[in-house]
Amino acid sequence: MGKTTLGMGKGSPLDARKLLDMHFLDIRSALLETAAALDRIERAKGGKEVMGDSRISKLFAACRIITDTGATDRAERFLTLFSSPETGPLQVEE
């Protein structure tokens, strides 16, 4: 492709401090739910084994993306992490 993206946005009308004030409790709550859900899974019968499941590894990898500083493409990288590889033949359903 390589073309320029049609019209670029003007960014947020609010400054970073205002946005942090607006979102802080929501972010805290989303991360707390994540922590509690992982505790719940690990505490349950079979929890130790299931922590080796590839989906859990992906979630931990996503957490590392979230904690990267100096990045503004966390959401895009997060979604790409959970995407099937783009190359390879078309899936043929039997």
Place this chain on the structure above:
Amino acid sequence: MKVIEPHIHMIARTTQDYERMARMHTVACCEPAFWAGYDRTSPEAFYDYFVHISEFEPTRAAQYMIQHYCWICINPKEADDLVLSREVISFIPEFLKKSTVLGLGEIGLNLNTKNEMTIFEEQVELALEYGQLIWIHTPHLKDKLKGTRMMVEYLAGHGGVDPEKVTFDHCEEHTLKMVRDAGFWAAMTIYPVTKNSPARVVDALEIYGIDHLMVDASGDWGPSDPGTIHDAIFEMKKRGHREEDVETVFYNNPCFFLGQCEKFQLQPLQDRKKAWNGR
């Protein structure tokens, strides 16, 4: 402020939802043909479904002063069966003549199979033959990135497809740029858990700008809500955006895209250049 819902499956919603939408100033909605939650057993079942969305839903919506439009196609989830798909495609032209049918949609991919791609390509040709707009369903979750790229590359390399006449729906952070770079319209769906939230939709508007972008709630038989499009309006206002820009995203932009079909009756409140701040 008037609102257009570009993607909703009203066949799965109650009359009370029409009433709520009317109270939230929705003046038009569009219903793309899709999967019913189970596989239909015959071409006739599709025929009846097309009659329902092109004749019955408009009368139901009219009671609430909402204009109801629809899109006709064999949907990607049932397009893996080539024989069934082609039987359905054979009677699509009959529906394209109806006064509320806007074009071919929501065509696309589901599991990115070879057969799905074949039927996608055949329906693109049908749209070109009949001069129709195209509304595209991009796959869910892990299949979205690859499926979106397959369709973008196919249409961009086709040679006969005007990107202004095509919308890729259910875009997210990892697929928006490629769709826009190729000149197509993009729509973002607010849907709990599996798609976008109102906040992420407004992020995209701030990053990419308001041109060639639409927002929908894609309400259907799953856990979803026609009200979420109005949550995004509230989020955009809360984050300090100008009233005119909110109106462009939720009313003018659908008019600009859908108005390319002469059957769509609503008019934008500003011309495109002005609404898009000179773009």
